[in-house]
Amino acid sequence: xxxxxxxxxxxxxxxxxxxxxxxxxxxxxxxxxxxxxxxxxxxxxxxxxxxxxxxxxxxxxxxxxxxxxxxxxxxxxxxxxxxxxxxxx
Numbered sequence: 652x653x654x655x656x657x658x659x660x661x662x663x664x665x666x667x668x669x670x671x672x673x674x675x676x677x678x679x680x681x682x683x684x685x686x687x688x689x690x691x692x693x694x695x696x697x698x699x700x701x702x703x704x705x706x707x708x709x710x711x712x713x714x715x716x717x718x719x720x721x722x723x724x725x726x727x728x729x730x731x732x733x734x735x736x737x738x739x740x
Contacts, residue, residue, distance in 0.1 A: 656718045658698065659726060662690055676716035677701045
């Protein structure tokens with residue numbers, strides 16, 4: 652029976668309204684879509700390809716941040732934190 656792991660996925664909407672999805676634990680794993688649902692579908696396909704590559708490439712597999720099965724990690728939230736950066740003024 653295949654193991655099921657939950658990878659945290661970040662989805663943002665850019666200035667053009669396109670939904671951009673990325674999986675920080677899997678290097679290079681990102682996609683996009685015109686809708687939220689399409690972005691999820693596309694990033695799931697990208698994850699499948701990346702994990703398939705990981706079965707064949709030990710170096711790539713070692714770079715993946717594999718989630719724990721115990722579910723001990725909880726997502727808390729995302730915030731926009733304003734920072735005053737004087738040297739960019």
